Amino acid sequence: MLVSVVALAACGAPDKPAGTTAESGGTVPDTPSAPVSLNILDVAGNLQLTQGMIDEFTKANPKVISKVTYSKATAPELAGKIKAQQDAGRVDIDLVLTGVDGLAAGIDQNLWLPIAGKTSADYLPGAAAMQKLAGEFGVTVTYYPSGPLIEYLPAKVPSPPKSAQELLEYAKANPGAVQYARPANSGPGRTFLMGLPYLLGDKDPKDPTAGWEKTWAYLAELNKYVTLYPSTTSETMKSLANGSAKIIASTTGWDINPRVLGQVPKEAAIGSLQGFHWVTDAHYVTVPKGVSADKQSAILLLLKSMLTKEQQAKAYDKGYFYPGPAVKDVPLSLAPADSQKAIADFGRPEYESLIANNPLETPLDAKALVAAFDKWDREIGGAKVNK
Numbered sequence: 001m002l003v004s005v006v007a008l009a010a011c012g013a014p015d016k017p018a019g020t021t022a023e024s025g026g027t028v029p030d031t032p033s034a035p036v037s038l039n040i041l042d043v044a045g046n047l048q049l050t051q052g053m054i055d056e057f058t059k060a061n062p063k064v065i066s067k068v069t070y071s072k073a074t075a076p077e078l079a080g081k082i083k084a085q086q087d088a089g090r091v092d093i094d095l096v097l098t099g100v101d102g103l104a105a106g107i108d109q110n111l112w113l114p115i116a117g118k119t120s121a122d123y124l125p126g127a128a129a130m131q132k133l134a135g136e137f138g139v140t141v142t143y144y145p146s147g148p149l150i151e152y153l154p155a156k157v158p159s160p161p162k163s164a165q166e167l168l169e170y171a172k173a174n175p176g177a178v179q180y181a182r183p184a185n186s187g188p189g190r191t192f193l194m195g196l197p198y199l200l201g202d203k204d205p206k207d208p209t210a211g212w213e214k215t216w217a218y219l220a221e222l223n224k225y226v227t228l229y230p231s232t233t234s235e236t237m238k239s240l241a242n243g244s245a246k247i248i249a250s251t252t253g254w255d256i257n258p259r260v261l262g263q264v265p266k267e268a269a270i271g272s273l274q275g276f277h278w279v280t281d282a283h284y285v286t287v288p289k290g291v292s293a294d295k296q297s298a299i300l301l302l303l304k305s306m307l308t309k310e311q312q313a314k315a316y317d318k319g320y321f322y323p324g325p326a327v328k329d330v331p332l333s334l335a336p337a338d339s340q341k342a343i344a345d346f347g348r349p350e351y352e353s354l355i356a357n358n359p360l361e362t363p364l365d366a367k368a369l370v371a372a373f374d375k376w377d378r379e380i381g382g383a384k385v386n387k
Contacts, residue, residue, distance in 0.1 A: 028118070031301070032294040035066035038094045043075045044187075046097035046283040048320050049142050053311040057302050064298050074232075076184050079105040082288050086111065091290030095299055100130075101184060101373070103138045103284050104366035112137040113287045118300055121307045127326035129362045130282035138284030141306055142315045143326040144253055145355050146281040147188060148195035149270045151240060151250035160247070163274040164199045168222055170247065176227035179236050180249035182385045184373040186233045191279050192249035193219075193372060194363055198277035206364060208372035219380045229381045237264050251281070252351060256319025260342045270348065277359045282326065309334065318342040322351070 040047075040054070047070060058065045073081060078098065085091045096102065106112045114136035123131060127143035134140065150167065152160050161167040171178040183190040196215045197205035204211025230236050237258045239245035250270060258264040285306075287299055305311055307327060313334035315324030319342055323332075332340055364372060376382070 028293045028296045028300070030297065032064060032297045034294070035063055036292075036295045036298045037067040037069065038065055038295065038298065039069045039071070039092055040095045040097065041078075041081075041093045042070065042072050042097040043078045043102045044097055044099040044283050045320070046099075046142065047072075049283070049315045049317050049324055050097065050306065052314045053306045054302065056311070057305045061301070064301055074185050075099060075101040075105070078102040079109050079111060082106065082111045083109060086288065086290050089290075091288050093288055094291050094295050096286045096288065097141075098138070098284055098286055099187060100133075100281065100284075100363050100369060101190060103134055103286060104364075104369040106286060106288075107135075107137050107366040108370050111288055113289050113291065113296070115139060115285075115287050115296070115300070119303055119307070121326065122328050123326055124328055126280045126360050127282060129360070130280060130326075133362050133365060134282075134284055138286045139303055139307075140282045140326045141285055141303070142283045142321050142324050144251070144281055144321045144323060145278040145360060146191050146253075147249070147251035148192040148199075148276075148279065149188075149250045149252070149255065149272055150247050151255055151264075151268055151270050152247045153240065153265060154267065154269050156243065156246050160269070160271050161273065162271070164196065164218065167247070167273065168218065171222055171225040174246060175225045176244075177246040178222070178226060179228075179230065179239055179245035179247070180226075181230045181233050181236050182381065183376055185231055186236075187281055188233050188236070188249040188251050188254050189229075190363070190369075190373075191251055191281065193376060194279045194361075195277065198279075198359075198361065199273050199275045201275065205361070206368065208364065208368055208375065212372075216375070216379070219376070223380055223384075226381070226384065228384050228386045230386050234263075235386065240264055240268065252322040253320045253324075255348070256322050256343070256346050257317070260318040260346045266346065272354065272358070277361045278355070279361050279363055281321075281363065283321070314339075316340075316343060319346060322347070 116136045116139050119139050131140045161170050180192050181189040183193040200214040202214045236248040240248050241264050255270050259266050309330050312325040312330045316335040316339040
């Protein structure tokens with residue numbers, strides 16, 4: 001994938017030169033010629049982290065944004081939806097909030113405007129690496145180390161697996177008890193997929209086509225003992241809570257937030273497997289080709305606000321993408337009081353050392369990720385996905 005490296009400059013303020021050329025025609029002005037309405041599509045659950053940032057900017061800047069309309073879809077739907085609008089010559093979606101999955105699919109099909117070169121942020125090292133992965137086609141707005149972790153209820157799994165091999169043996173002895181969601185539509189699912197090459201010592205963790213011999217063999221063997229693959233992460237959490245699954249793939253945020261919300265018992269525990277590397281994750285703002293110059297201007301001003309420390313502190317939320325902020329020096333003390341309480345009550349002290357003492361790896365690039373999703377759907381679990 002050919003992408004340009006985004007320059008990282010001073011904290012949170014996208015510098016948008018006057019007269020910047022807009023790929024959709026014309027130039028991008030410093031401010032819109034008139035207030036614009038924005039249609040925002042979320043395919044990553046990102047609004048849980050950023051809607052407060054967007055709403056606050058909109059309320060404070062009525063001369064920039066007159067109205068925001070939100071909608072949601074799944075990541076696998078995204079590319080087809082955008083492409084259909086572009087082919088029809090009528091792009092109704094102005095801004096997309098997406099994870100690596102939707103970003104990659106859009107890059108693969110040449111759907112996004114190059115906007116990141118018009119922004120800058122004082123990113124955390126892991127977030128900077130995620131921004132480099134996106135090149136010009138997405139702006140990192142939230143970040144977390146992610147996983148892969150396993151999650152379980154200690155009362156039902158008193159001796160959890162400590163290695164990938166022990167997890168496989170547990171699955172074999174307990175058919176249907178191990179569960180992860182379809183990787184193309186699940187952060188924990190794809191993190192588990194991308195983390196296995198590190199756990200198993202595969203030849204090239206960045207090459208799912210030629211470097212994952214051990215990983216694909218492992219997933220094929222595990223598949224024998226998996227009854228179904230939920231289509232969303234939320235379904236795996238329900239399975240854990242109701243006992244239909246005993247061990248699920250998880251991440252820091254998917255561990256904390258469902259327990260805060262009471263969807264998973266507070267006593268649920270997490271574990272990492274021998275040879276653990278973090279596979280980091282981020283959410284991005286992307287802009288489809290065909291969006292007007294005035295709307296691009298408004299989006300860049302919105303991004304400038306979203307990447308300030310004060311707004312980034314909202315990303316702590318209730319642990320959904322823990323920690324959440326993408327920029328440096330955003331302590332929990334800056335977060336809203338309810339966020340501080342949620343993390344105090346449901347966070348885990350062990351996360352600090354886990355994050356500090358294990359390697360951070362970026363996810364696959366767009367082309368490789370699309371190839372991995374396709375191979376998993378065709379050869380591993382596509383026939384067992386819970387529609």
